[in-house]
Each structure stands twice: as structure tokens, then as C-alpha cells.
Amino acid sequence: MALEFASKVRRIPVYPAAEAYGLDGPVALMASNESPYPPIQAVQEAVARALGSLNRYPDPTNAALRGKLADRTGVPVNRIAVGNGSCDLLLAAGEALLEPGAELVHAWPAFSVYPHLAAASGARAIEVALTEDHRHDLGAMLREVTAATRLLIVCNPNNPTSTALPIEEIAAFVDAVPRHACVILDEAYIEFDMLQDPDESVALLDRHPNLVLLRTFSKVYGLCGLRAGYALCGSESFRIAVDQVRQPFSCNALAQAAALEALEHGDEVARRVERNLAERIGLEEGLRGFGIAPAESQANFVWFDLPDAEAEPGVLRGLSERGLLVRSGAALGREGALRVTVGAQAENERFLEALATLLR
Numbered sequence: 001m002a003l004e005f006a007s008k009v010r011r012i013p014v015y016p017a018a019e020a021y022g023l024d025g026p027v028a029l030m031a032s033n034e035s036p037y038p039p040i041q042a043v044q045e046a047v048a049r050a051l052g053s054l055n056r057y058p059d060p061t062n063a064a065l066r067g068k069l070a071d072r073t074g075v076p077v078n079r080i081a082v083g084n085g086s087c088d089l090l091l092a093a094g095e096a097l098l099e100p101g102a103e104l105v106h107a108w109p110a111f112s113v114y115p116h117l118a119a120a121s122g123a124r125a126i127e128v129a130l131t132e133d134h135r136h137d138l139g140a141m142l143r144e145v146t147a148a149t150r151l152l153i154v155c156n157p158n159n160p161t162s163t164a165l166p167i168e169e170i171a172a173f174v175d176a177v178p179r180h181a182c183v184i185l186d187e188a189y190i191e192f193d194m195l196q197d198p199d200e201s202v203a204l205l206d207r208h209p210n211l212v213l214l215r216t217f218s219k220v221y222g223l224c225g226l227r228a229g230y231a232l233c234g235s236e237s238f239r240i241a242v243d244q245v246r247q248p249f250s251c252n253a254l255a256q257a258a259a260l261e262a263l264e265h266g267d268e269v270a271r272r273v274e275r276n277l278a279e280r281i282g283l284e285e286g287l288r289g290f291g292i293a294p295a296e297s298q299a300n301f302v303w304f305d306l307p308d309a310e311a312e313p314g315v316l317r318g319l320s321e322r323g324l325l326v327r328s329g330a331a332l333g334r335e336g337a338l339r340v341t342v343g344a345q346a347e348n349e350r351f352l353e354a355l356a357t358l359l360r
């Protein structure tokens with residue numbers, strides 16, 4: 001007899017992970033918005049030092065890391081939650097806020113984990129189409145708010161489309177959302193966003209107890225293999241709720257040590273952002289040379305429609321045969337589009353050369 005699972009197991013979509021892990025040869029991983037640069041040397045050393053105490057559980061309160069985040073951001077410690085990647089906090093938010101009868105509003109296409117929240121909880125998801133220029137339609141999202149809305153998610157900059165909204169528009173949106181509904185501003189890529197200083201959204205927290213900023217060490221800090229993310233919350237109640245629904249030791253000891261050390265290296269992080277920006281501009285210029293108009297990126301990846309939408313499977317196959325892994329737009333809700341993570345210089349050149357051949 002087959003096992004019987006909860007009905008939500010049939011509803012939860014499978015995460016479209018890159019199929020990179022069995023490939024031989026020099027593979028360029030440009031599918032998961034990772035950093036092409038290895039973790040900062042001092043961070044690697046901090047992880048090595050922490051190895052000797054892995055016989056002990058990690059600090060379940062993440063005290064040192066939350067303390068340092070509080071120093072850096074000005075958000076009180078009791079309003080900071082730490083997770084096993086920011087995804088952990090996102091799923092916990094779904095669990096803590098959603099249930100049958102509740103509603104969730106998010107844009108689409110956006111981060112592929114968002115549909116999981118409604119599927120797992122039985123809440124109703126309202127997916128609001130992006131504007132023509134691939135941005136969140138905040139007005140349309142606001143029009144979907146009802147008494148049943150428990151959560152709105154705004155991904156800024158947006159994955160997969162790379163676009164960002166200026167902080168003024170975000171601020172006006174959060175002002176207009178009624179206080180009973182939580183707003184998660186998913187800022188996984190905020191350090192790459194040239195339209196705003198990451199502190200500008202932090203400043204909104206004091207006025208909005210229903211606002212949560214979700215951030216991560218996965219992207220600009222190059223630590224996605226370890227899993228550490230955090231939430232800066234407008235009120236303590238969100239932090240308490242997400243702690244309640246998760247296992248007590250969600251952020252492991254190595255991740256805590258690495259994140260703590262990473263926060264000491266703001267200069268190196270800024271240099272990486274600059275390098276990434278220069279490489280991204282090169283990629284965008286290359287694409288324009290093929291007659292492609294990429295979306296206006298404020299992130300470490302680019303998003304564009306191929307000249308011929310039907311060419312997508314062939315282009316993906318051709319890239320993959322050349323050891324270049326990028327993300328299919330079809331898998332993210334838009335046939336004929338590609339999402340390409342900015343790689344190291346040689347990878348970006350390889351990608352452009354390969355694409356030139358495949359488009360011919």
C-alpha cells in the first residue's frame with residue numbers, strides 16, 4: 001500500500017533548482033544568482049575555527065549575530081530573527097500568518113518559493129502581474145487587499161526580473177497597507193540596488209509595525225552554501241511567531257560564525273558589488289549588441305526575452321552543452337525569457353560568445 005500524504009503535499013510546487021550537480025567539465029553556474037567569488041578569506045578562517053566545537057548545539061538565540069546586526073542596522077535585537085537562509089524565515093512567515101480562509105498577495109513572476117506559502121497553508125494566493133517594464137504593480141497589489149489579507153510580499157529587487165522600485169514608491173505602498181496585513185519586503189539583492197541605500201528601507205520599520213525586511217548572507221556575501229539569513233521586523237511579535245513555528249536550532253554554528261565575521265568586511269562587500277556592476281554592464285552591452293533589450297537590472301543577474309520565444313528550449317540546451325547553466329524563463333512563468341546570473345569575467349564572455357552562436 002502506498003503512503004498517504006497530507007493534501008498539501010500535492011499542492012506544493014517543486015523548486016526549479018538548477019541541474020548542475022552532476023555535470024563534468026568547466027561549468028559556469030549562472031542559474032542561481034550566486035556570487036562567483038569565494039567567501040572572504042577571514043570568513044573561511046572563522047568557519048574553520050568554529051569546526052572544533054561542532055559537538056555542541058549552536059546558540060538557538062543567535063545572540064552574537066543578532067547583536068551585531070542590531071549594532072549595524074539600529075533595529076533592536078528583539079526585532080531581529082535569524083534563519084537557515086532567508087527562505088527559512090519566508091516559509092516560517094507563511095506558517096505563522098497563513099491558514100485556510102486567509103489571503104496572500106504577491107507579484108508574478110517573482111521568487112519561485114512564494115507559491116509554496118499558499119500551497120502549504122491552504123491560504124488563497126493572489127498573484128499580481130508585473131507591469132510592462134517587469135516591475136511590481138504596487139497599485140494593483142493594493143487593490144487586492146481585503147479583510148482576509150494576512151501577507152503581502154514585495155521582492156525588491158525582483159527575482160527573476162532584476163528590476164527594483166525606488167524607496168519612495170515602496171514607502172507609499174507600505175503607508176497604504178492596513179496594519180492587520182504583514183508586508184514582507186524581500187531584499188535578498190538589496191546590496192546590489194543602486195536606486196537606494198539599504199538603510200533607507202530600515203528607516204521605514206519605525207513607522208510600520210507590520211513591515212518585515214528579509215535579507216540574506218547568500219548573495220553579496222557569497223555564503224549560500226552555509227545558509228544564513230535574517231529578518232528585520234517592525235514589531236517583536238513577528239520575530240516571536242517565526243521562532244515559535246521553527247525548530248530551535250535553525251541557523252547552524254558554522255553559518256552563525258561566518259555571518260558574524262562577514263559583517264566585519266563591508267569594504268570587501270562594496271568592492272564585490274562594484275565588480276559585479278561592471279560585469280553586469282558588460283553583459284547588458286553584449287546583449288544589446290544582439291538586439292536584445294534586457295530589463296533594467298538592479299541585481300546580480302539579468303532578465304531578457306529572446307528574439308524568438310520558441311527558441312528558448314534550444315538555446316538552453318545549447319548553453320548547457322557548452323557548460324553554461326542559466327535559468328529558463330518558462331520555468332519561472334515567462335516563456336522565451338532567460339535569467340542569467342552575472343558571473344566572473346571569463347564566464348560572462350563565454351556566455352556571450354555561446355549566445356551569439358546559438359542566435360545565429
Ligand SMILES: Cc1ncc(COP(=O)(O)O)c(C=O)c1O
Pocket residue numbers: 032033084085086087088111155158159186188215216217218224227228229
Ligand atoms: C528573492 C529571493 N529571496 C530569498 C532567497 C533565498 O535566499 P536564502 O534562503 O539563500 O537566504 C532568494 C534566493 O535565491 C531570492 O532570490
